[in-house]
Amino acid sequence: MPLILDPNLPDPDGFYQELLAAHEGLTKSESDALNARLILILANQIGDRAVLTEALRAAR
Amino acid sequence: MLDDRYDLEFRLWPYGHVPDQDTTARHPVVIVGAGPVGLALALDLSLRGTPALVLDDSEGAGMGSKAICFSKRTLDIATRLGAGAPMVEKGVVWQVGRVFHRDAQVFEFDLQPDPGHRNPAFINLQQPYFERDLFEAIQRAQAEGAPIEIRGRNRVTAVDPGADGVRVEIDTPDGPYALEADWLVACDGARSPTRTMLGLGFEGRVFEDNFLIADVRMTADFPTERWFWFQPPFDGAGDSALLHKQPDDIWRIDFQLGWEIERSRELEPDRIRARVDAMLSSQTGTVPDYELVWTSIYTFQCRRMERFRHGRVLFAGDSAHQVSPFGARGANSGVQDADNLAWKLDLVLRGHASDALIDSYASEREEAADENILNSSRATDFMTPKTEISRMFRDAVLDLAGRHAFARPMVNSGRLSTPCTYRQAGEDALGGPPETRPGAACVDAPVGEGFLLERLPRGFTLLAIGGDAPPPAARGDIAVDRLHLPAPTAELAARYLGDSPSAVYLIRPDLHIAARWPDFDARAVDRALAQALGERPCL
Numbered sequence: 119m120p121l122i123l124d125p126n127l128p129d130p131d132g133f134y135q136e137l138l139a140a141h142e143g144l145t146k147s148e149s150d151a152l153n154a155r156l157i158l159i160l161a162n163q164i165g166d167r168a169v170l171t172e173a174l175r176a177a178r
Numbered sequence: 179m180l181d182d183r184y185d186l187e188f189r190l191w192p193y194g195h196v197p198d199q200d201t202t203a204r205h206p207v208v209i210v211g212a213g214p215v216g217l218a219l220a221l222d223l224s225l226r227g228t229p230a231l232v233l234d235d236s237e238g239a240g241m242g243s244k245a246i247c248f249s250k251r252t253l254d255i256a257t258r259l260g261a262g263a264p265m266v267e268k269g270v271v272w273q274v275g276r277v278f279h280r281d282a283q284v285f286e287f288d289l290q291p292d293p294g295h296r297n298p299a300f301i302n303l304q305q306p307y308f309e310r311d312l313f314e315a316i317q318r319a320q321a322e323g324a325p326i327e328i329r330g331r332n333r334v335t336a337v338d339p340g341a342d343g344v345r346v347e348i349d350t351p352d353g354p355y356a357l358e359a360d361w362l363v364a365c366d367g368a369r370s371p372t373r374t375m376l377g378l379g380f381e382g383r384v385f386e387d388n389f390l391i392a393d394v395r396m397t398a399d400f401p402t403e404r405w406f407w408f409q410p411p412f413d414g415a416g417d418s419a420l421l422h423k424q425p426d427d428i429w430r431i432d433f434q435l436g437w438e439i440e441r442s443r444e445l446e447p448d449r450i451r452a453r454v455d456a457m458l459s460s461q462t463g464t465v466p467d468y469e470l471v472w473t474s475i476y477t478f479q480c481r482r483m484e485r486f487r488h489g490r491v492l493f494a495g496d497s498a499h500q501v502s503p504f505g506a507r508g509a510n511s512g513v514q515d516a517d518n519l520a521w522k523l524d525l526v527l528r529g530h531a532s533d534a535l536i537d538s539y540a541s542e543r544e545e546a547a548d549e550n551i552l553n554s555s556r557a558t559d560f561m562t563p564k565t566e567i568s569r570m571f572r573d574a575v576l577d578l579a580g581r582h583a584f585a586r587p588m589v590n591s592g593r594l595s596t597p598c599t600y601r602q603a604g605e606d607a608l609g610g611p612p613e614t615r616p617g618a619a620c621v622d623a624p625v626g627e628g629f630l631l632e633r634l635p636r637g638f639t640l641l642a643i644g645g646d647a648p649p650p651a652a653r654g655d656i657a658v659d660r661l662h663l664p665a666p667t668a669e670l671a672a673r674y675l676g677d678s679p680s681a682v683y684l685i686r687p688d689l690h691i692a693a694r695w696p697d698f699d700a701r702a703v704d705r706a707l708a709q710a711l712g713e714r715p716c717l
Contacts, residue, residue, distance in 0.1 A: 123582040130587040131556050134571075138559065141567045149567040176582065 121172035180331050180351060183236065187306035190238035190313045193331035199355040205231045206527050208346060208359035210334050210372050212236075214245070214305065215495030215512040216365035217312040220326050221259050221319060222520030226636065226687075228527050229325035231359075233348060235333035239306035239313075242472050243393050245509035246302050246424055250290070251597040251619055252513045253297040254631055254689070261315035262297065265308060269301030270423050275404035277591050281411040284579040285586045289594065294669035295622040296629040300594065302424045305509065337362065337375050337491065344490050361523060363492045365512070370497035376488065382481020383555065385502065386437040387562045390416075390475050392450050395428050396468035400461065406591040408561070408576055412460040414453040418561055418591070421457070428471055431457060434562065441475055478502045480555045482547045486515075487540035494519060499547035501554035504561065504592030511550050514597060515543050521637075521687035525711070530655040535712035538602075546598035553593045560590035597690075604684065604693025604706035610676040620689040623670040625663060630670060635659040637687050638710070640703065643670065645680030648698040653707040658684075686710055 127133060141149050161170055191212065207223055209216045212234035220230035248256075248265065256262035277285035290299035316326055335354070336347035344362040348355055364372035373380060402423045410419040420432035433453055435444060443449065450473055455465045482499035486492060495512030519539045525531035563569035578585035603617030613621050623630045634641070638658045640648045647662040666675065675681050682699075684692040684706045693706035 123584050125584050125587050127584070127587070131553070131590060131593065134560070134575075134588055134590070135556055138568050138571065141565070144567070146566060177578075 119166060119169060121169050121176060123176065180235065180333055180349060185241040186236065186238045187241045187304075188239045188310050190310065191234060191328040191330040192237050193329075193351055195350075195352055196327075196329065198357060199350065199352060202356050202358060204343070204358040204360070205229065206360045207231065207363065207523055208233060208344070208357065208361070209363045209365055211364070211366035211495075211497075212309075212328055212330075213365060213367060213495065213512075214308055214312065214509050215516050216363070217309060217316065218255065218259065218513050219363060219365060219494065219516035219520055220328070221261070221312060221316050221324075222516060223524060224316075224319060224324035224326035225259065226521065226524040227325070228524045230327070231357075232326075232328040233332040233334055233346075234328060234330055237330035239309040241306070242474065243391075243424060243428070243430065244305040245308070245506075246304055246422070246430055247506035247510075247594075248301050248303055248308065249506060249510045249595045250295065250297045250299050250622075251595070252510045253301065254619075254622065255513055255517045256312070256315075257297065257632065258636075258689070259312070259315055260318065261311045264311045264314070265303055266297060266301060268307055268311075268425050269303035270402050270425055271298040271301050272402045272404060272423070273299045274401075275406065275591075277589055278405065278407045278410075279576040279580060280407075280409050282580055284576060285589050292669070294624045294629075294667070296631060297622070300506070302422060302430070304424055304426075304428070307425070308509075334366075334372065334375075337372055339376070339489050339491050342490065359490070360527065361490050361492065363494055363519065363523075364497045365495050365516075366497050368496040368500045370493070372491070373483070373493065373497055376491065378483060378488065380481055380483055380500075382479050382500070382551070384479045385477070385558050385562060386564075387558075388435045388437065388439050388441070388444075388475050388477055389503075390433045390435050390444060390450065390453070391473060392431045392433075392454055392470060393424070393428050393472040394431060394454060394468040395426065395471050396458075396466050397427055398429070398458075398462070398466055400429075408572075408591070410457070410460075412456040414456055419457060420591075435475070439475075444475060445473060447473075476503075478558075480551045480558070482544070482551060485540060486543055486547075487536060492519065492536070492539065494543070498543070499550065501550050502558045504557045505550070505554055506592070506595045507550040507554055510595040511546060514546065515539075517688045518543055522712075525656070528655070531711045532713065538712045541602070542598075542600050545600060549598050550595075557590045557592045561592075600690065603691070604709050605695075605702065606693070607695040607699075607702065608676075608678055608681050610678060610681060610694060611673055614674050614683070614691055614694070616691050616693050618691050620685060620691060621673050623673050624667045625670060631689065633661060634685060634689060635661070638692075638707065639683075639685040640698075641674075641683040641685055642698065643674050643681045643683075644678075645682070645697060648682055649700070651700065651703050651707075653704055653711070656707070656711070658703075658707070684710070 223230040338345040418434040494515035597619040600617040692710040
């Protein structure tokens with residue numbers, strides 16, 4: 119399956135709000151750590167090595 | 179003597195002594211404030227035959243563009259009230275918006291891609307014109323006998339609520355007088371004196387940011403689109419900027435200045451001109467001649483009253499709820515408050531519905547206010563990130579949105595006003611298109627030579643599409659009008675039938691859908707009417 123770069127997320131505004139709320143009250147380093155954990159959790163969910171490689175390329 | 183709180187754009191309701199001032203008269207509905215909400219409510223009530231008295235402490239429409247962006251739903255309401263045509267004629271019709279990040283476009287949207295609506299998605303029109311058009315519709319209604327009165331330079335100084343009415347004290351150029359009202363509706367703005375006099379709270383979030391409005395008059399050939407910049411590439415624009423056209427060759431320019439500013443200094447014309455010059459020259463290469471018409475610095479809050487009903491005192495519009503301007507959810511939601519309230523007050527005052535119907539005004543419009551506050555808060559959080567991490571995510575979204583479509587729906591420069599679909603609605607036995615599910619406002623569609631919304635009568639309506647004409651229906655003193663459209667247009671079928679060959683809709687007087695079925699069912703219609711009238715179910 120190729121990397122999805124078209125809109126694929128229902129309720130983007132709600133997700134964005136929840137994402138920021140998860141960071142509320144955290145220091146910068148705590149936020150960085152949260153982001154790192156989140157990326158690893160999402161990577162496991164995706165579970166497709168080729169897609170993850172493509173995602174890394176798209177984000178750089 | 180009453181001093182003026184603001185200058186007028188149009189003097190429309192000059193003060194005149196009335197016999198009421200020498201007695202203590204009782205009125206069914208007294209409306210405080212003749213802004214867009216108070217005028218729409220008064221007009222709607224009087225067209226239904228219920229007398230409306232409006233008390234306003236000035237004598238007309240105040241100076242300044244203020245609300246400039248009116249949604250299709252508001253225009254549909256204004257059209258029903260006989261005021262829509264001049265608004266659409268004068269207003270600047272637009273439906274395309276572009277979002278830029280620095281000097282690159284990241285996003286573009288079209289608000290009304292589907293044809294077959296009488297009114298456009300949005301018009302830009304300065305608030306004084308909107309108020310004047312409503313007032314002229316009021317004058318036409320008065321000429322036909324509609325019971326409506328506006329008293330200028332009548333400032334409410336005391337409100338004394340009782341169990342079955344409200345006593346109001348009023349100051350005028352001829353001195354004070356008092357009157358009584360069965361119902362008092364406070365449409366007196368975000369700083370509502372009525373709310374203050376009753377000691378009621380208005381809690382919410384303050385957003386620590388200042389926005390500068392500069393309305394400039396110039397002839398420029400920018401397209402009539404909404405242009406919004408994050409991190410604008412021109413000097414002095416602050417963190418974001420907006421360019422939008424109004425009638426009379428006036429352009430609304432908005433700059434986000436941040437929190438720590440010296441207000442009086444930022445309002446100096448030379449300083450404003452420097453910012454405007456930089457913006458215009460970045461777009462055209464030169465600075466066209468222009469005139470500063472109106473400037474203002476505003477901050478904003480997202481908040482609402484906990485309850486919009488306090489016995490016989492009701493709050494509507496900015497007095498009840500306040501949002502940021504991004505999304506055009508202020509005046510538009512206020513007009514929808516008026517639209518929701520007018521038919522309910524009319525039926526309760528006639529004794530055709532119980533007092534509980536007014537509770538549904540409060541609960542439905544509180545729900546709408548929550549939706550508006552949620553959308554407005556999210557847009558504001560995106561536009562003015564409060565923490566380093568939220569700025570990082572915001573900039574990441576903008577960066578990705580330039581390259582990848584998936585990030586564009588996350589770009590939020592204001593989610594534009596759409597009518598609330600009420601959660602508490604009647605049954606959906608049709609299971610038809612979601613846009614017309616119970617609770618939603620009726621979507622327009624072509625019908626014959628005209629449009630659906632103009633065919634719907636002023637009361638409750640049974641709308642039958644395809645199938646057979648429905649038989650007469652009524653509940654108590656309330657007769658239900660019927661409209662049968664046996665051969666729907668393609669648009670009407672797509673928006674109201676879906677896969678079904680026929681449908682019957684029960685539509686409320688404010689053109690929200692109460693319930694829908696594939697075929698007429700007398701008992702189901704009666705149940706839905708009872709629910710729409712706020713009657714509590716018998717257990």
